[in-house]
Amino acid sequence: MQLSQALDVIEALHRAAEHPDVTDITRYGRDTAPGGQSPAGVRIWYRSGSSTMLWGEVPHREAAPVPLPGEMPPPKLRAARGLMFAHHLLDFAQPDVFKSWELCSQPGTVVPVAAALRITARDGDVIYLRGTSACGPGGAGGEPEEDQYPDYHIPEGVREWHLKVNALSAGRA
Template sequence: MQLAQVLDVIAAALDASGHPDIAEVRRYGQGTEQSPGGVAVRWQYGNGASSYLADSRLKVESVLPTPARIPAPQEKLSRLPVFVVQLLDVAQPTDVIRSWELVALADIGPKGQSGTVPAGVRLVGADGKAIVLHATYGSGQIKEPEIDPHPEYQIPSEVTSWKKHLRVNAPSAAQR
């Protein structure tokens, strides 16, 4: 499994999600050592607030249960990795990714909670190779909502058709 494949699948699942808070999903980098890659989500709120999942060498502290609901926008660190794991649970891209789990990472998290909050995703490819992605975020000039502005949102069944959302420049996952 290559990082680029994983990022392609995640970007396609995010695109397929139709989540009303997502303004834009984009891939960056090539997913190689020379050009590390990631997935960026720009949220509708926060005047440019964005979350990122990128290749990580950070130590996994613990595997965490996946919450039933996506965290509120103010929970910036956890929001994207929780949502991605929820999407993968529905999409089931097992031809590319054999398993995935929400993880806490060493030295990542709010003060006093480092290593205990959802801050990344560990994925194991069909070939058995593991990749860890860690979450980061950038806030806009407007404070994020304290409560989820779309509590009625449910992941649509269309997420199972994630391959239809692969981008033209992302053939790596479609070839599987």
């Protein structure tokens, strides 16, 4: 599986999720594989003006699985929150193109929750999406301390998107 294919799934799931805090979702970078000069990823913009970037990085052999926390990190921890939300979307949609996904650490990096989302595709390829964030005009201090949308639930449309993609893929095979 190519990085661009994994990013297509991540982008589509975020769009289908219709989270009320998200104002825009964009793709960036030209690399088709991790480790190039123009890292490819998905950037999610929030009402505060900050963003989370999930971008392809060369997988680390020493990366260790990190248990999924019971609660979503606060908005001021956008990178951790973005990785965990992407994990929740994958859990909900269960895309057939992926065999598994897990949050993981990165050697030499200390971050809350996790540094990346490791995705193993059905073909055995491993996609390692690193999570980073950029603050809005007020910096991390401009982020809400608490979730502004505590009643948000992933809509059934995320699962329906997945079913439509599977049906289309089966029809082309």
